[in-house]
Amino acid sequence: xxxxLSLLLALCLMLCAVxxxxxxxxxxxxxxxxxxxxxxxxxxxxxxxFVVAGNTSRIADAAEAFAALYGIETExxxxxxxxxxxxxxxxxxxxxxxQDGANLLDYIDAxxxxxxxxxxxxxxxxENDQQPALxxxxxxxxxxxxxxxxxxxxxxxxxxxxxxAMKGNVIFKNPxxxxxxxxxxxxLTSDAWAxxxxxxxxxxxxxxxxxxxxxxxxxxxxxxxxxxxxxxKSDTTIAEEVSQDTAAGKIGLFVLSKLRSSxxxxxxxxxxxxxxxxxxxTVAPFSGFMYPMYVMVPAAAKRPYTAMLFIxxxxxxxxxxxWGKNIGAYSSNPSIAPKEGDLGLDIWKAxxxxxxxxxxxxxxxxEDFITLYxx
Amino acid sequence: xxxxxxxxxxxxxxxxxxxxxxxxFLILLTVxxxxxxxxxxxxxxxxxxxxxxxxxxxxxxxxxxFHFARLFATSENKYSWITFYQPLLNxxxxxxxxxxxxxxxxxxxxxxxTRTNLKYKKFVSAVFTFPYIMPSWxxxxxxxxxxKNVMIGPKTSNGIMASVFGIYMPEWFVYGGFxxxxxxxxxxxxxxxxLIGGILRNMDANLEEAATILKTSRMRIIRKITxxxxxxxxxxxxxxxxxxxxxxxxxxxxxxxxxxYYVLSTTMKSLMDSYKGQAYIVVAVMILFGVGILLLNQAxxxxxxxxxxxxxxxxxxxxxxLGKANRPIALLLVLILLLVAVVPLITFALESVIxxxxxxxxxxxxxxxxxxxxxxxxxxxxxxxxxxxxxxVWSALGNSLGLAVTxxxxxxxxxxxxxxxxxxxxxxxxASWVNNLSFFPYLMPSLAFGAIYLAMASGIPWxxxxxxxxxxxxxxxxxxxxxxxxxAMLQLSAEIEEAALITGVPWWKRMIRVIFPIQxxxxxxxxxxxxVSCMRELSLFVLIVxxxxxxxxxxxxQYSEKxxxxxxxxxxxxxxxxxxxxxxxxxxLTGASIDKGVGG
Numbered sequence: 001x002x003x004x005l006s007l008l009l010a011l012c013l014m015l016c017a018v019x020x021x022x023x024x025x026x027x028x029x030x031x032x033x034x035x036x037x038x039x040x041x042x043x044x045x046x047x048x049x050f051v052v053a054g055n056t057s058r059i060a061d062a063a064e065a066f067a068a069l070y071g072i073e074t075e076x077x078x079x080x081x082x083x084x085x086x087x088x089x090x091x092x093x094x095x096x097x098x099q100d101g102a103n104l105l106d107y108i109d110a111x112x113x114x115x116x117x118x119x120x121x122x123x124x125x126x127e128n129d130q131q132p133a134l135x136x137x138x139x140x141x142x143x144x145x146x147x148x149x150x151x152x153x154x155x156x157x158x159x160x161x162x163x164x165a166m167k168g169n170v171i172f173k174n175p176x177x178x179x180x181x182x183x184x185x186x187x188l189t190s191d192a193w194a195x196x197x198x199x200x201x202x203x204x205x206x207x208x209x210x211x212x213x214x215x216x217x218x219x220x221x222x223x224x225x226x227x228x229x230x231x232x233k234s235d236t237t238i239a240e241e242v243s244q245d246t247a248a249g250k251i252g253l254f255v256l257s258k259l260r261s262s263x264x265x266x267x268x269x270x271x272x273x274x275x276x277x278x279x280x281x282t283v284a285p286f287s288g289f290m291y292p293m294y295v296m297v298p299a300a301a302k303r304p305y306t307a308m309l310f311i312x313x314x315x316x317x318x319x320x321x322x323w324g325k326n327i328g329a330y331s332s333n334p335s336i337a338p339k340e341g342d343l344g345l346d347i348w349k350a351x352x353x354x355x356x357x358x359x360x361x362x363x364x365x366x367e368d369f370i371t372l373y374x375x
Numbered sequence: 376x377x378x379x380x381x382x383x384x385x386x387x388x389x390x391x392x393x394x395x396x397x398x399x400f401l402i403l404l405t406v407x408x409x410x411x412x413x414x415x416x417x418x419x420x421x422x423x424x425x426x427x428x429x430x431x432x433x434x435x436x437x438x439x440x441f442h443f444a445r446l447f448a449t450s451e452n453k454y455s456w457i458t459f460y461q462p463l464l465n466x467x468x469x470x471x472x473x474x475x476x477x478x479x480x481x482x483x484x485x486x487x488x489t490r491t492n493l494k495y496k497k498f499v500s501a502v503f504t505f506p507y508i509m510p511s512w513x514x515x516x517x518x519x520x521x522x523k524n525v526m527i528g529p530k531t532s533n534g535i536m537a538s539v540f541g542i543y544m545p546e547w548f549v550y551g552g553f554x555x556x557x558x559x560x561x562x563x564x565x566x567x568x569x570l571i572g573g574i575l576r577n578m579d580a581n582l583e584e585a586a587t588i589l590k591t592s593r594m595r596i597i598r599k600i601t602x603x604x605x606x607x608x609x610x611x612x613x614x615x616x617x618x619x620x621x622x623x624x625x626x627x628x629x630x631x632x633x634x635x636y637y638v639l640s641t642t643m644k645s646l647m648d649s650y651k652g653q654a655y656i657v658v659a660v661m662i663l664f665g666v667g668i669l670l671l672n673q674a675x676x677x678x679x680x681x682x683x684x685x686x687x688x689x690x691x692x693x694x695x696x697l698g699k700a701n702r703p704i705a706l707l708l709v710l711i712l713l714l715v716a717v718v719p720l721i722t723f724a725l726e727s728v729i730x731x732x733x734x735x736x737x738x739x740x741x742x743x744x745x746x747x748x749x750x751x752x753x754x755x756x757x758x759x760x761x762x763x764x765x766x767x768v769w770s771a772l773g774n775s776l777g778l779a780v781t782x783x784x785x786x787x788x789x790x791x792x793x794x795x796x797x798x799x800x801x802x803x804x805x806a807s808w809v810n811n812l813s814f815f816p817y818l819m820p821s822l823a824f825g826a827i828y829l830a831m832a833s834g835i836p837w838x839x840x841x842x843x844x845x846x847x848x849x850x851x852x853x854x855x856x857x858x859x860x861x862x863a864m865l866q867l868s869a870e871i872e873e874a875a876l877i878t879g880v881p882w883w884k885r886m887i888r889v890i891f892p893i894q895x896x897x898x899x900x901x902x903x904x905x906x907v908s909c910m911r912e913l914s915l916f917v918l919i920v921x922x923x924x925x926x927x928x929x930x931x932x933q934y935s936e937k938x939x940x941x942x943x944x945x946x947x948x949x950x951x952x953x954x955x956x957x958x959x960x961x962x963x964l965t966g967a968s969i970d971k972g973v974g975g
Contacts, residue, residue, distance in 0.1 A: 053922075057937070077922045077923075077924065078923070078924070078933075079922060079923065082647075082648040082649075083922075083923070085425070086829075087921070087922070089833055091839065091840070091921060102426070103425050103426065103649075106424055106425050106428070106429070107424070107425075110424055110435065112424075168529075168530060169530075171529055171531070174632065176645050177645055179648075179649075230528065230529045230530070230633070231632060231633060231635065232529050232633065233628070233632060233633075233935075233936060233938070234936055234937050234938030235938070236937055236938030236939065237938035237940070238938075240731075240732050240938070240940075241529055241531035241532055241732075242531060244531050244532045244732070246525045246531065246532050246533060247525075247530075247531035247532065250529075250530070250531055262730065262731075263730060263731055263732065263940075263941075265731060361426075361429055364426055364429050364430045365430070367426075368451065368452040368454050369452050371452070371454070371457065371458070372452040372453055372454075372457060374635065375457045375461075375635055375637075
């Protein structure tokens with residue numbers, strides 16, 4: 001009898017230990033109110049390797065610097081969103097950086113990911129950028145064109161890239177393989193963007209848009225844009241290809257930060273929005289799109305406090321350096337200025353399409369329409 | 376009385392190692408192929424978290440036939456047509472053409488090498504297996520970098536053909552169904568070469584001699600005697616290449632995507648991201664094709680008659696004298712082989728040292744992507760050191776080698792045991808079940824096989840990482856080993872083992888001391904083929920690898936998708952060099968070779 005009791009007790013203790021261990025939600029809540037020193041102390045109590053995964057290659061530099069700063073053994077993995085979701089189920093990851101906001105909402109609702117906003121930056125960051133998930137940075141994909149030859153596609157209106165004469169000259173990554181590209185196109189079918197596109201059409205053609213079978217101007221633009229597009233498998237390759245001397249007349253819609261690579265012939269490229277800002281015009285109604293990179297703590301994290309410490313670090317000027325040292329990355333922390341020579345986040349927010357995860361989730365069926373025109 | 380007799384019978388049955396082996400493998404293979412299959416089928420009716428649940432408007436985890444209706448019968452936006460039927464048709468077209476190309480090319484070369492006095496035979500037969508040893512995307516990558524030009528595809532830059540020779544190939548030649556089929560056909564041509572060549576080499580000369588005596592013309596002999604004899608081998612090749620081509624993933628990605636040419640494997644991969652249920656249905660369809668092929672193969676070859684091509688009385692076959700045509704044919708062949716097997720390596724070396732794409736001048740070259748300490752000055756992303764100084768690359772190389780060795784040891788040993796069991800109990804139902812089960816994994820497309828292991832592992836917390844990959848690899852490559860195991864055992868006369876049996880030598884000692892040494896080179900071939908295949912495997916592991924940086928091949932795929940061309944090319948070259956070194960070291964040390972493994 002006594003044996004049985006002690007066995008039961010041991011079992012209870014073990015269960016308690018497990019549930020306490022598993023209760024990352026409570027840790028995250030407690031961590032939200034902690035100062036830097038408190039977080040650090042708690043993180044130092046945790047043991048084992050600290051594992052982070054992110055849909056950005058720069059996470060390796062950030063993790064390395066973090067490890068050196070605090071003496072915490074850190075492993076970083078550069079994975080695509082879907083890989084991260086997949087691995088959340090099977091392996092331990094303590095912190096994630098994810099792009100596709102639409103999927104993220106479902107994972108937050110399902111209790112697989114938790115949002116953590118460090119007390120140190122809570123007041124500084126706009127409310128919109130910390131709920132439902134903290135945004136670490138914005139990344140922009142812009143219309144960038146080759147400026148060689150006689151037929152430079154210096155666009156001032158996005159309808160210009162739908163001109164049949166531009167067929168094959170527009171380069172983009174296949175939206176069916178990269179969700180942020182898909183999200184951008186889905187956003188265009190919203191009433192707000194469709195209206196702006198219809199206005200832009202009128203400004204371009206001088207007459208009202210005729211929709212035909214399309215539900216709104218957004219659908220029409222998507223169909224005609226994709227008909228002109230050639231897909232290339234990565235944004236790095238798009239940047240390199242569009243910048244070639246042999247690529248006159250080509251325009252791409254790709255990540256601005258790819259211009260940092262010296263394998264890209266940057267002198268041959270013009271960023272549409274840079275030109276617009278310098279010469280005082282606007283590209284109607286947008287010059288590209290922008291999407292956030294979110295930072296989150298997985299429910300299965302084994303080192304939640306270290307994860308929170310890392311997120312706090314990433315939100316600081318020091319932690320943003322791996323991205324901020326180049327153009328094309330914008331911290332959601334207003335005290336961190338963009339790279340010199342780049343434009344400010346306010347200009348980008350005014351000129352780019354920004355994804356709204358809720359709208360995208362409510363309009364999943366639009367993806368079929370887009371997929372059709374990717375064939 | 377009766378019971379004790381029964382007991383005695385059972386005991387006698389179990390006292391034979393062959394019976395025990397077969398029983399163990401029957402259970403093991405059933406569990407490891409059928410169980411994952413069932414979990415996978417369950418996934419096709421389950422609602423998964425994310426876009427899938429939103430679209431189906433059903434709670435996560437509930438059971439539904441929604442995915443089937445969506446994939447097979449959604450006419451809105453032509454969804455089913457573009458996600459399933461069109462890719463299916465493309466897959467069939469590509470696989471059939473690839474098989475035809477493999478047979479035509481491999482068979483012709485096999486005929487020239489075995490039945491004529493062709494020059495440079497040694498070189499031809501040594502280099503011919505190269506394309507199979509190299510990863511299949513090698514040729515695809517080469518094809519694109521070599522032939523791309525500003526008239527086609529994204530129309531932005533020129534490859535070597537256009538920039539150096541000024542020749543602009545048309546789009547159908549560079550991208551789409553034609554190059555995919557051609558590249559796969561060339562990659563699998565060694566199958567045809569080995570299978571058909573094996574029969575031609577060992578064919579009974581009497582048949583042809585009789586015809587010669589009756590003054591039959593050469594062409595007529597080939598048409599009426601040689602072709603009918605190799606027909607079963609041609610069919611086997613056709614089916615093997617068909618099954619392999621159907622699951623090929625990287626080749627269609629490289630050569631199809633730029634012109635929006637999709638096949639089942641590529642749509643399956645992209646469905647896997649957001650619509651798992653439908654992705655698993657595509658997997659099921661691919662497996663159905665595999666099963667169909669197995670049944671067809673059995674029906675046509677009439678329960679694997681291919682063992683009977685070697686007779687005891689095969690005399691020296693007279694070789695056809697190619698005469699004046701000899702040198703031109705030989706040179707053409709050497710040229711093709713150089714183009715397929717050697718030029719790609721040079722291209723990779725070149726592409727891994729240039730800084731700006733398309734500029735092949737010396738000033739645009741650097742060894743930094745191999746040995747540089749800071750590559751960010753050239754390509755400011757990816758890794759900051761050359762691959763040979765990058766610890767990630769070395770650890771991936773270690774993992775790849777470790778996995779390959781593990782898979783080859785497990786698969787190779789199991790193959791010998793299966794071979795022993797099947798040959799000792801030949802003709803029994805049990806033996807034929809085990810034989811078929813051990814061959815079945817071959818017909819499951821690699822990507823599909825990886826997918827069902829992924830589905831199975833998601834319910835078993837301790838099954839993951841290395842263990843999962845080693846398990847998947849060992850089972851997937853078992854057919855190579857079991858085939859060479861069965862064939863080697865069938866050649867062994869029973870009295871060899873009986874002699875040892877009479878003197879009371881225990882079973883394990885008979886295996887190690889008697890049987891293994893005699894058929895050493897055949898058995899070792901059974902180890903070599905899984906090892907080589909595993910080293911260059913991508914499709915099988917792409918879904919179950921812990922992180923992309925874990926294996927060299929998945930790392931390469933990631934780099935290539937990200938567009939870090941120089942690193943990608945360097946790693947690709949590294950993989951090929953390692954595989955070639957492994958292959959030739961094993962070959963020189965033990966006499967084992969790929970030909971024996973595949974051909975049997």
